[in-house]
Amino acid sequence: MKDFSFNRYHNIVIKVGSALVAPDGHSCSTQHCLPLANFIKKCQRLNKQVTLISSGAVAAGFNTLKPTEGSLSLDEKQALAAVGQSKVINHWQRFFDNHVAQVLLTAADINNSSRSHNAKQTLNKLQQYGVLPIINENDTVATAELKFGDNDNLAAQVANLIEADLLIICSDVDGLYDINPHDNPSAQLLTYINDLTDEVMAFGTVSHNPQATGGMQTKLQAAQLASQSDIDTIICNGKNEAYLQLLHDKVPGTWIDSNKQITNQIQSSIRITNA
Numbered sequence: 001m002k003d004f005s006f007n008r009y010h011n012i013v014i015k016v017g018s019a020l021v022a023p024d025g026h027s028c029s030t031q032h033c034l035p036l037a038n039f040i041k042k043c044q045r046l047n048k049q050v051t052l053i054s055s056g057a058v059a060a061g062f063n064t065l066k067p068t069e070g071s072l073s074l075d076e077k078q079a080l081a082a083v084g085q086s087k088v089i090n091h092w093q094r095f096f097d098n099h100v101a102q103v104l105l106t107a108a109d110i111n112n113s114s115r116s117h118n119a120k121q122t123l124n125k126l127q128q129y130g131v132l133p134i135i136n137e138n139d140t141v142a143t144a145e146l147k148f149g150d151n152d153n154l155a156a157q158v159a160n161l162i163e164a165d166l167l168i169i170c171s172d173v174d175g176l177y178d179i180n181p182h183d184n185p186s187a188q189l190l191t192y193i194n195d196l197t198d199e200v201m202a203f204g205t206v207s208h209n210p211q212a213t214g215g216m217q218t219k220l221q222a223a224q225l226a227s228q229s230d231i232d233t234i235i236c237n238g239k240n241e242a243y244l245q246l247l248h249d250k251v252p253g254t255w256i257d258s259n260k261q262i263t264n265q266i267q268s269s270i271r272i273t274n275a
């Protein structure tokens with residue numbers, strides 16, 4: 001595996017899933033957000049530009065709307081997201097002394113040249129003001145993320161838009177395994193990938209959590225999209241010491257290296273460790 005150096009990344013997009021923002025599925029929690037906020041502040045002190053993609057709006061709306069248990073309809077999820085979104089932003093505000101900004105986007109915005117130009121200008125200006133942009137999908141007008149858990153792909157599109165060099169996807173699992181570790185205790189963690197082959201893509205399946213959407217599938221799609229723009233991806237567990245490891249130049253999960261020029265010089269494109 002190539003040596004990993006966190007130092008070489010200057011423009012970082014971090015995506016955090018509902019599993020970490022609202023682990024009980026009903027309200028925002030400090031447990032995993034505080035370590036992430038401290039990591040972001042450390043990155044900012046190191047003069048790295050950070051953009052956060054935060055899920056959690058649907059979960060954060062639960063305690064207010066109290067929908068009946070069971071599977072939710074799409075419009076129920078949209079209502080929950082509309083109620084929960086301000087709670088998610090309020091939650092992050094506390095860690096950043098109010099220096100955060102809410103940015104709601106859709107894939108259609110990013111695919112439209114004038115809208116994406118406007119979004120890029122806003123995101124750049126926020127960085128100049130030293131404010132952390134916190135992005136979520138606008139679930140009132142677009143429902144792809146609610147259906148497919150696709151904030152992962154939105155994160156990759158944003159990374160592409162702002163010409164980031166690293167996408168960090170923080171989830172509730174250590175990284176990509178060769179099979180879902182919740183289904184198979186002998187699953188093995190893949191620590192280094194520099195070619196997202198069909199075989200590797202097939203490792204990523206849906207979530208063990210019936211309320212979650214997307215699972216590892218959408219994280220790998222996001223990594224593939226990022227990789228096409230020479231953006232590396234790290235998939236890691238936001239529940240452990242992942243951030244400390246990054247700061248010590250260690251790969252805390254799965255590192256998807258986009259650098260194809262080096263690919264041919266590396267004997268093995270996949271490195272596996274025991275789970």
Ligand SMILES: Nc1ncnc2c1ncn2[C@@H]1O[C@H](COP(=O)(O)OP(=O)(O)O)[C@@H](O)[C@H]1O
Pocket residue numbers: 016017018019020149170171172173175176177178179180181182203204205206207208209212213214215216217
């Ligand atoms: N090959 C795999 N390796 C790791 N996790 C996998 C894999 N395939 C499916 N998963 C599932 O993906 C889940 C993470 O996605 P998800 O629950 O949607 O979290 P998030 O809220 O962070 O997006 C894991 O907890 C696991 O159940």
Ligand SMILES: N[C@@H](CCC(=O)OP(=O)(O)O)C(=O)O
Pocket residue numbers: 016017018019054055056057058059081136137139145146148149150151152212213214215
């Ligand atoms: N916009 C939705 C995001 C849905 C989504 O992508 O969730 P996740 O798979 O936990 O990242 C929300 O904030 O609840």
